[in-house]
Amino acid sequence: MIFKAIILGIVEGITEFLPVSSTGHLILAGDMLDFTGDKAKTFEVFIQLGAILAVVWMYRERVSSSIKGIGTSRTNKFLLNLLIAFLPAAFLGLLTHSLIKHYLFNPLTVAFALISGGIAMLIIERIVRNPVVMDVDEISLKRALGIGLAQTLSLFPGVSRAGATIMGAMCFGLERKAATEFSFFLAIPTMFAATSYDLLKSIHNLNLSDMPVFATGFFISFFSALLVIKAFLGFVTRHTFNSFAIYRIIFGTVILFYYL
Numbered sequence: 001m002i003f004k005a006i007i008l009g010i011v012e013g014i015t016e017f018l019p020v021s022s023t024g025h026l027i028l029a030g031d032m033l034d035f036t037g038d039k040a041k042t043f044e045v046f047i048q049l050g051a052i053l054a055v056v057w058m059y060r061e062r063v064s065s066s067i068k069g070i071g072t073s074r075t076n077k078f079l080l081n082l083l084i085a086f087l088p089a090a091f092l093g094l095l096t097h098s099l100i101k102h103y104l105f106n107p108l109t110v111a112f113a114l115i116s117g118g119i120a121m122l123i124i125e126r127i128v129r130n131p132v133v134m135d136v137d138e139i140s141l142k143r144a145l146g147i148g149l150a151q152t153l154s155l156f157p158g159v160s161r162a163g164a165t166i167m168g169a170m171c172f173g174l175e176r177k178a179a180t181e182f183s184f185f186l187a188i189p190t191m192f193a194a195t196s197y198d199l200l201k202s203i204h205n206l207n208l209s210d211m212p213v214f215a216t217g218f219f220i221s222f223f224s225a226l227l228v229i230k231a232f233l234g235f236v237t238r239h240t241f242n243s244f245a246i247y248r249i250i251f252g253t254v255i256l257f258y259y260l
Helices: 002-015 022-032 038-058 060-068 073-103 107-127 141-155 161-171 176-205 208-236 242-259
Strands: none
Touching: 002 022, 002 038, 002 208, 022 038, 022 107, 022 242, 038 060, 038 176, 038 208, 060 073, 073 141, 073 176, 107 161, 107 242, 141 161, 141 176, 161 176, 176 208
C-alpha cells in the first residue's frame, strides 16, 4: 500500500496545478493500481491537502503579507478579488456536489472533458492576443468575477480547475504568468473548502491503521507539487499552453480506448 500511496501522491502533486486534470489521472492510476472504492476516494481527497500546502508554502511571503496587510487598499482589493472569484464555484458546488459525484465521476465523462478542454485551449491560445493585465494586483473586480465563473466549469470532472481558471483569466485579458499565479492563489480557498467538505463527508472511511499510507501520500504530494509549481511558472513565461492541450487530447483518447 505504501508503494501505491507514493505513486498516487506523485500523480496528484504533478497534475493538480497543471491544466491537465488531476481527477482523470487519479482515476486511471487508481484503476491500474487496483486502488478503488470509498477508501481510495477518501485518500485522493486527503492527498490534495498536501498539494494545497505546497502553494501556501511557495507563496508564504504573499500569504503572510496579505494577513498582516488586511485593512490596506492593496491587500483588501486582492482578497476581495479572491473572494469574488471563489464564490461562484463554491455556491454551485454546494448545490450540485452529490449529483456530480454520482453521475459524472466516471472515466468516459472525464475523457470527454479532457479532449474537449484540450480543443478549447488550442482555440483560446489562437484567438487571445494582447493581454492588458500583467500582474495579479491589477485585476479588476469584474475580471475576478469572470475568472470565478470560468472556474465553475471545473466542477465537471476532467475539465481541470487550473485549466479553467488560467484559460478563463487569459480570455479576460490577463497575461499568461499573471493568469497562472492568480489560479494558484485561487486554489488555496477553493481547494481547502472542497477537500474539507469531502473529508467531513467521508471521515468514517478512515481509521488509525490507514495513517501511514495517508501520510505518505500527503507528503509525496506536497513535495512533488512544490517542484511542479516552480517549473510550471518558469515554463509559462516562455511557452504557450498548446503542448498541454495536445497532451489532454491524447490522454483523453487513451482513457477512452482503455475503458471501452
